[in-house]
Amino acid sequence: MYKQIRTFLLLLTFLFILAFIIYYNLGRFLDVTQTPVKSDIIVCLGGGDGARIKKAIDLYDKGYALLHTLVLTGDNRSQKRKQLHMDDKRIQYLKEKHKYKNTNIVHYNAIGNTKVEMLFIKNYMIENHFQSAIIVSDSPHSRRIKLLLDLIHVPNDENLTFTIVSSNVSWWNSEYYYKNKKAKAFAVREMIKLVYAYVAFGFLEKVGLYQSTRDIMMPYYNYLKKKIDNITYFYLKSTSS
Numbered sequence: 001m002y003k004q005i006r007t008f009l010l011l012l013t014f015l016f017i018l019a020f021i022i023y024y025n026l027g028r029f030l031d032v033t034q035t036p037v038k039s040d041i042i043v044c045l046g047g048g049d050g051a052r053i054k055k056a057i058d059l060y061d062k063g064y065a066l067l068h069t070l071v072l073t074g075d076n077r078s079q080k081r082k083q084l085h086m087d088d089k090r091i092q093y094l095k096e097k098h099k100y101k102n103t104n105i106v107h108y109n110a111i112g113n114t115k116v117e118m119l120f121i122k123n124y125m126i127e128n129h130f131q132s133a134i135i136v137s138d139s140p141h142s143r144r145i146k147l148l149l150d151l152i153h154v155p156n157d158e159n160l161t162f163t164i165v166s167s168n169v170s171w172w173n174s175e176y177y178y179k180n181k182k183a184k185a186f187a188v189r190e191m192i193k194l195v196y197a198y199v200a201f202g203f204l205e206k207v208g209l210y211q212s213t214r215d216i217m218m219p220y221y222n223y224l225k226k227k228i229d230n231i232t233y234f235y236l237k238s239t240s241s
Contacts, residue, residue, distance in 0.1 A: 026187050027177030030140040030194075033166035039132035040067045043121055044090065045114070045145075046074010048138055051167040053090040056136045059165065060103070064134060069104040070094075071124065071133075073117040114141075114193075115201065118148045122157050132161045139166040139174060140186050144194050151201045196221075 042065045044056035053072075060070055076088045087095070091107055094100045108120045125133060137145060142164045149162055166172075177183040204210040 023178065026191065027140070027172075027174040027183070030143045030187055030190055031166075031172075031174035032146050032164065033139050033142045034163050036064055036134055036165045037132075037163045038064050038066055039134045039161075039163060040130040041065055041069040041071055041125070041132075042134045043071040043073065043136065045117055045135065045137040045141075046072070046076055046109075048076075048167060049169070050089070051169045052136050052138070053093065055165065055167045057094075059134060059136070067104075067130065068102070069106065069130075070100075071106045071108070071121070073108045073120060074112075075109040114144060115148055115152060115197070118145070118152055119154065122149075122152070122154045122160060125160055126154060126156050131159060132163070134163045134165050136165050136167055138169050138186070139172045140177070140183070140190050142166070144190060144197055147194065147197055148201065151197070151205075 036059055042056050042059055044052050056070060059065070072088065072090050075082075076090055077086065081087075081089075086092070088107065088109060091105070094103070094105060106124070108117075108124070110116060110120070121133060121135070125131070135145060145164055171180050171182045172186075173180070173183070177187055200210055200214070204213050
């Protein structure tokens, strides 16, 4: 009996230490952003609070888009803007800046997820004979972007190269992310989505079980996602940075 209790306590201690190590290193694990490298195109992913498009434009202005092409994915419009048939705020911002009139601006506004965005980017690059791209997003999002780029393949994508660059949001610090409420919430959600992406596209899709499993599990996934979103919302609302 004593031996069993001792084993249980040792296991509990090990799990506690492991959880502690993971928690304090999660920011560094999620953040795999890189130093920008001049590429054929610059891609600004959808979502965020405006920092992504500002960073994409900054890189464009510094000459990082060799083929003068700026690609926007996602739909950054509120419900009201959609009802009024108004442009995505990023498109509106670019239109207001006269110096971007000669820029090739491509907007893929299909509502989807990061996987849909990565598929579009790869297919777009292949169709237009582009070889390299800078992808701009928030730092804790970068690990999942890299995973999906590695897992999802389209014909002839072997020679495509990607550089994932941080949007430099003010609330993120990879070493001390746990000190900021928004960073903590973002990191936890990213870990859940990262596990989902790895299981769904790294295993189930490869063995042909993704669609059937998705049909069965999606109602539960949506329910869980809604609960997590609600918890995150109330957490952010009730705490301070």
